[in-house]
Amino acid sequence: MTDASPRPPVLVAAAVLVEEGRVLLTQRKRGTHLAGAWEFPGGKVEPGEDPRAALVRELVEEIGVEVSVGDPVEVTFHKYPEKSVLLLFFWVTRLPGSPDPRPLDVADVKWAGAGDLAPELFPPADVAILSKVRALLSPDT
């Protein structure tokens, strides 16, 4: 069935930030879409904004880290009941001298190992990026 009034997907930029074999995750705040889920830090790209610039901005606002944004890792389109999203996942690295991540505008933040990446803890849209990151963190499995 086709949607009678389709809306364009929300464009979202998200970070894959790996240090010492762990990936940085944030937890969604109460009262938001997918509250409580763990996810890759990031947020909506504003109209006309460069997605990489949006990601730099979101990581400062949400967790207080300064990053350089590299190549795309994965692109995912997903339809939720409320909206559809187009997720751009990028490799990012922390700039020298960047503060450590802290939960400024997220429920929580953590460095996660391969064993912490159970799909049921994440938004359904994250299945593909999770399998890539899991393989990266545990290359022998």
Ligand SMILES: Nc1nc2c([nH]c(=O)n2[C@H]2C[C@H](O)[C@@H](COP(=O)(O)OP(=O)(O)OP(=O)(O)O)O2)c(=O)[nH]1
């Ligand atoms: N950052 C992020 N968002 C994700 C992931 N997976 C996934 O489905 N999403 C969805 C959840 C949200 O519907 C959307 C991100 O929008 P958001 O509302 O968190 O963006 P934002 O931080 O700019 O929020 P706000 O200004 O509206 O408070 O993308 C992910 O891994 N990381």
